[in-house]
Amino acid sequence: MENMTDYGARFRPEITVADLLKNYDRWATMLEDESRRIKLSTTERAFIVKNIEDGDLGELLSVACSCIYNMTGDSYFGKFTQETLDRRLGAHG
Numbered sequence: 001m002e003n004m005t006d007y008g009a010r011f012r013p014e015i016t017v018a019d020l021l022k023n024y025d026r027w028a029t030m031l032e033d034e035s036r037r038i039k040l041s042t043t044e045r046a047f048i049v050k051n052i053e054d055g056d057l058g059e060l061l062s063v064a065c066s067c068i069y070n071m072t073g074d075s076y077f078g079k080f081t082q083e084t085l086d087r088r089l090g091a092h093g
Contacts (some may be wrong), residue, residue: 034073037069037070037071037073038070038071040066040070041067041070041071044063044064044066044067044070048060048063048067058089061085062082062085062089065077065078065081065082065085066082
């Protein structure tokens with residue numbers, strides 16, 4: 001039977017400390033962004049609940065779309081809906 005240490009040594013990619021640090025930085029940035037979006041969506045949900053009875057419908061819709069973006073991270077949805085709402089609400093305001 002083949003020695004597992006030899007097997008691992010032959011098939012393990014070479015990873016440098018610099019590579020590990022780059023990976024760490026990428027993950028740290030991604031997790032910080034996720035944390036920020038989660039906090040924003042929590043604030044937005046609270047705003048919607050507080051203002052749903054008598055708040056401005058355009059503002060509530062805008063906040064709801066922002067909340068969806070912040071929960072999903074779907075940048076196309078966030079940008080498209082905000083631009084469209086700005087255009088439509090601006091035309092009526």
